[in-house]
Amino acid sequence: MTKTVDRRRDNVLKIIVNEYVANAMPVASESILRHHRLGVSPATIRNDMAYLEEEGYITRLYTSSGGVPLDKAYRYYVENLSNNMDLPAEEQQRIRRMLGDVGEEYERILRLAAVATANLVGNAAVVTYPRSSENRFRHLELVEIHQYMALIVLILSNAVLRRFTLSFNEPVSQEQLDDAAVKLNRGYIGLTRRQMRNKKLELDPIEKKISGAVMEIIAHEEELEYESSYMEGLRLMLGQPEFTQRDRMLGVLELMEAKAWLRHVIDSQVTGEGVKVIIGEENPEASLHDLSLVFGKYGIPDQVGGTLGIIGPKRMDYGRAIAAVYYISGILSEFMSRVLGED
């Protein structure tokens, strides 16, 4: 018989989470009954809520307020209570259309993916640049700007591309540059930075300078990739009632402009496959203790990968958030395969 009791308690908890997520107001025992037929009286619900409170799932804002879910409730909800659904078909189509005819520019699809995700869940979304598991030299191009200066274009294995200029102490012709490009391209293709360093090529001073600059760029590549990301939908998140207090709003805003936490969180938490949900205090980053993250990887395993995530108050629709991250990161992965080809 205790089984039906447990089931009802689960149910009550689920309803509390759902209602609270929807309305941002403490959930009263009677309002639970108003919209859901549980076949019991409000007093019973109150008992269940007392139990849930004792077990640490919910709390009350003041002596006789309704119930408010705690981290533990959300965790339990994510684990056991949310029927992890897919996104509704029509939304899937809308997104696919939106991200479909976007040409083949990284920048654009990443930004659009962030926008779509944010709008889907009414919170902020972030997409990091794709990052190679290992950057390999692919191609180098040299263009004379004027006698003492050349433009270097460097393409790495993940189709990421860097442009920079280099000045020389002596005049350099386009012919020299072309020769250097041929030599370096032939010698370095497919190599990692370390392999490049160990490979002894016969280089004249100019080629040496170019090759040194190239290696330096590759070395800094990882840093850069972390730095750049698209964040969209801040206004949606900050429109949520949890940020009515000005200081919390500004605090979050500051956090979002700094973004240093992003790297730490991704490195330490989003390592595996699938969608990772980090609720409030579960986050090692103290500044994020009253926010939740729903993050997932996209990309091609062992080749390139980036991260797509949602940031919002703990009171969020986790089911929907997980579905959104899952679906949209899938689309991004498709995009990556298409653009990179099947090497």
Add this chain to the structure above:
Amino acid sequence: MTKTVDRRRDNVLKIIVNEYVANAMPVASESILRHHRLGVSPATIRNDMAYLEEEGYITRLYTSSGGVPLDKAYRYYVENLSNNMDLPAEEQQRIRRMLGDVGEEYERILRLAAVATANLVGNAAVVTYPRSSENRFRHLELVEIHQYMALIVLILSNAVLRRFTLSFNEPVSQEQLDDAAVKLNRGYIGLTRRQMRNKKLELDPIEKKISGAVMEIIAHEEELEYESSYMEGLRLMLGQPEFTQRDRMLGVLELMEAKAWLRHVIDSQVTGEGVKVIIGEENPEASLHDLSLVFGKYGIPDQVGGTLGIIGPKRMDYGRAIAAVYYISGILSEFMSRVLGED
């Protein structure tokens, strides 16, 4: 004799603007005297303030509040009252150091310039990508990704660079691509899109496809350049007391995420040389009626140019803002010349 009166009134207005900018609180007649020796009694100041109110320079929040500057006051202040100073030398140095050792990547210096500007004035700053007065073909590079797909790297005259992939219906080798690159580079160098279109080269189907794609990219270039910009320091602006009201804060946030206004404003208002100040209702864009903009161009005249601007509440330190835009856009211009070389 009326001259000394006028001078004093100017002075009063100046003090009111300064104090209000500093404290965001209505300026009382006595508090004007507290910190500035004007040699007259508070009653005289009150009379002057009554005059300023009548003339539409200031207003009062309620019957007996202190004076608050109106748009007209700020305009008059910018025009006549602010001793348009330079940035303090030490700040100039700090900025130059910050933007100096930044390598030669556009993205990074643009972002840093936005950050520096924002911090300097405690408001949001925006930097648009540099934009060519006319995009000319400079160099093309083709890399095989796999048999049916190639990576195209396109460099335009302003050193802007686009990467995209192209699929073919028939297998293509790197040799073919190299040949095509040589031919197209030779044929198109220095041409605008229109000139390219008119120039009849002998092209095989593959080359034709590549050349078509290139022209398409150039055609879309202008749009893209407008779209991307760096905005920093939102949190600083929103920390200002004018945004204590939640809805104003969210309104501004929305505005800043959309950015559609940016293009209109720049096109219609920031055409000329020098720093342009747009105060509140002066702005044709109604959504910006209680904000002010301080915008300026950077770049190389008739070659490439972008815009650097400050966005904040009307209550801002215009002197400092103008100096900041002036100085930092100067640095960006230097950067552009250095990177582009002296063609």
Add this chain to the structure above:
DNA sequence: TTTTAGCACTCTCTCATGCCGACTGCTAAT
């Protein structure tokens, strides 16, 4: 004509008070 002193008046801001309504926790009955 301009400036000054003095004073009554206006308005905001803050704090205290009291009341209404929402919701619970407890007790005792089923």
Add this chain to the structure above:
DNA sequence: ATTAGCAGTCGGCATGAGAGAGTGCTAAAA
């Protein structure tokens, strides 16, 4: 294990009083 009923708690809102800040006005002085 569940229910009904009721006392008790607390937030939210409206009201009002009092203090403080700062003005506008009037009449006198420079």
